[in-house]
Amino acid sequence: MAPLPIQLHKRLSQFTSRYRNALLANTGLICALGASALLVLAWRLHTLPLPHRTGEPRAEWGHLPASLSLGIPIVLAVLAAGILAWWICRRWISPKASVSYLDRALGLQQRLVTVEEMGRLAQPPELYPLLIEDTAQRCDIERARIPKVVDRTAIALAIALLLLLVSLRIGHMSPVQLAQLPSPSPSPFTIPPPPDSAESQPSPQSNQQQQQGSGRQPQGSNQQQSSNANDQKDGASSSSSSSHQRQQEGQRQPPSQASGGSSSNNGAQPQDRNQQQQPGQEGGAPRQETGNQEPSNQSSRDGTDGSTPRPGDHTQQPMNTDPSSNKNGQSKQNQSSNNGEQRASRDGAQEGQADRQGSQQERNGQGRPQAGQSPQQAGQGGAQSTGDQEALKAEIQQLLKDVSGELQQLQTQLDDSKDKTPMTPGTGSDPQLYESPMAIDPTTGRAVPIQLKTDPNSTASKRQSGGVGTPSGEASNDAPTVSPQDAQLSEKPLQESATSRQTVPFEYRDVFGRLHRRSLQTGEIPQ
């Protein structure tokens, strides 16, 4: 027997092992990606905040129970494992199956199957050598496709994993962090420096403005707010579970402790804050102890803190609208002052995620202005003078007074309009349409206007004026008469002018020529 069957057998074995290895590698990759995706999904479900009841404030929201947050991924894992097992069993090949697979994949028209089957016979047929030779010539095993290690399933799983990771990252971001993502055009809206907390009480409008801007612009005004207001505000704006937990814990704290002095750190615990403080600068002092410090103390402390740039500080850098600050955006001194100001307005959620702001840190470190940064923060860091702040403070107070006066005026107008009886438009009560109704005096003998009424009787009922009568045959005097009138010529002359002679178009010349000749023959002259 020719040695070709041995070579063929060897090549078949090599192909089978290659196929199996590729399939196993592909399966391993899919398993790893699937397991990672399920783990991320489990963590995402675990950290998903959900309301217990409808209409419940977000601060009271809880989390998905463990039975669901773990059960769903486990069920998915079991299903995926079953599908994967079926899939592997379907694609796994034995040496015999590899023969039929190669036969089909290479278009050998059952040559390989026949070779494999006839080779097992004790006495191969006479045409068997010819078949082996023919098969060996056509059997290019290298052309056969083996499973790709990174196939469509793996790519789909990788995309799903990426999406889950992105959703996890976004889910952990607080609105403040989301707002601080780089925007194409920085917001031109700036808020003047806040009034002194000891002197001014914020009006409702200012509170509302602060709440709206709290997610974007942590300011000194926020620092003046009470701890309860801050708690509610941040509880409604934060979507991350970690910050949410801290907020809940912060709410349970007494107001003096939760307010943290001038900080807008509503739900953050002192431990969290201490973790980000530099040991040598803060001395590891609890936040409660320094929380009641005046803003001046705080700014001085922050200035000390800001001398050393820290990872989380850059996330809270204010938008530097000062030209000098823009130009010197890379100066460390400015950064340090800004950082010191920002730490006072950093909330707990941002502290917990300071390590994720690496990219933003770099951008902020280059002095790039961001949307959530306000100029007065930079000014408070040492750029603006106290006189400017006082002027701005007075201006704001004046504006608030004006607005409250206008509101009172509008409210008064609204109350007055409620007291008036409503007019029906288009009726006699509308003085703009009709005059006042004129009284009819029956003694003067004037004709009383006939009022049209609707017949109340039904259609089939007999009318009072109904009956049978005969026509009188006399014409009424009120009937219209026609008087003859002579016709008269109009005194106005006709405004007709002679028309100019027009050239006959070329295509109609023969027509007109025929008409002219015909009229000449018949003796008629065309008009």
Next chain:
Amino acid sequence: MTRSAPPLHPDEFRATVAKLRDELRRVIVGQAETVELLIVGFFAGGHVLLEGVPGLGKTLLAKSFAQALGLSFNRIQCTPDLMPADILGTQLVVDRDGRKQFEFSKGPVFTNILLTDEINRATPKTQSALLEAMGERQVTVSGTTFRLEDPFFVIATQNPIEMEGTFPLPEAQLDRFLLKIFVGYPTPEELMQVLRQTTVADAASIRPVFPADQAQAWILSARRLVREVLVAGAIEEYVVRMVTATRPGEDGPNANNPATRFLRYGVSPRGAQAMLMGAKVFALIDGRVNVSFDDVDRVLLPALTHRVVLSFEAEADKKAAADILTELTAPLRTRRADPAVAAPR
């Protein structure tokens, strides 16, 4: 262990068949599938039945085929008054040396290629006279059996059954035909070429593909080669599944089974043999020494359409046997296309 060499090399067979096909193409315009199946039926060792309306060149094809192979050729024009003795031969009284004795006069059946033109115009009695000749390749007259020529190949032509004055062939007679070939109308282009070839003074003539003294030996070697073609077990199972799928009631009284609904009788084992033999010839023509699924599919309808008996429901629905067989075997073709191993993406 030494084994005898193959009787004929497959390449030689393929080349000769190609030459034969080209020679027939000189006379027969178009009808490529008909010519191909005629060659397949001949080298498979069976007989073929050509069905088509008159004037499509069935007789010309049979005569040309015999001429190209260089074999003896006889023709029987079947009519209702044709008797079996007119085909097989008869005993004649011969005066030899003053003594009268019976002597057998061979009929037209004693030839290599027999054209039975319009076989369905003959009476069933005459038709059945060919049963032994086609099946056993011998005839028995007055107790004496005579061997027929080897090769013996019957080409029968018939008009469609619906035409007047015809006697449908009995099932036993039909089963003796390896293939039933439907001859269709030529296309306009082919008809144009037919007119150009047949209405001129010098009509095309057929030349034998090999010398007359070698023809018989070569054909016998080729037929032996056909039987040597290798068949895998999967192919044999495929043929068996195809044949058994035509049996009505095979899967119980399933009203949805087309075989139960439209067929009264399924394909006989002779049909399976015909399928496999035809597939072997197709494999050799295709340059292979092994049968593939495609070869079986190609020979499916020519080998089986005349072997099934349609039910009343099928006739009422005007279902053709080819349509029923296609519907029956479609799941099998799909299943054999479905590999054991999923294709990698």
